[in-house]
Amino acid sequence: MSTEPVLDTAPAVCRSTVTHFDGTVSVREISSALADALIEADLCDLAGGGSIEISPALRSGAITLTHASTGPRDATSGEWVTAHRTNLLEPLHAPRLRPAQYRALWLVADSEKRTYGPKLRDGLVVAGLAAVPPAMTRRLFARGWFRIEHATENDKPVQRVVVSYAGRIAMTFHEHRTETAEGQWDARAWCSCRQWRTHVQADRVAVQRAARLHREERLKAVFGLHDGTRA
């Protein structure tokens, strides 16, 4: 009998709390494939002019999808009301990556765009010339940062490995770690991405706000969002 643990490629990794238009609440734990499908559906709706807000949280990596719907209160009154339906998607695993985990996610994200994308083969992910070792592969699927996507290559159906939205959020947190420092007359903030820094003749609060904004912008870019709209 094999002692090798079974690779469950679609574990529940995310808690979805839906507050419906009538105020009732339902909670369930879902896979990253389903979480990504819900996010994608909302992004399509947004592109079609739907009233949807996607708010990623700066610490937990949670995402709130908010739908607004306007219509008559009931069949007889002429009164119109706007109701909201929200879906809070909270990762069950903190979006904190070790450097080796980040490199494995980066490798797969980078080769996703190629004609022959990353594949799961004999328990490891093969991406171009490189491979993610089996133990790391299992861990990244268990965290929900890798997921399987159905695609076609040479007119044949294949199962590709992709980095989920949760994985991309974790990568963004890893890439953009901001720090602030306050001198006697000014305050500074900078980011580990080395592409952003600020220096102001003001207090620490101002640079902290600027650093938060930088991280928020990078998080919104994960969804192709700029100022709440899709670019």
Ligand SMILES: [Zn+2]
């Ligand atoms: Zn940065």
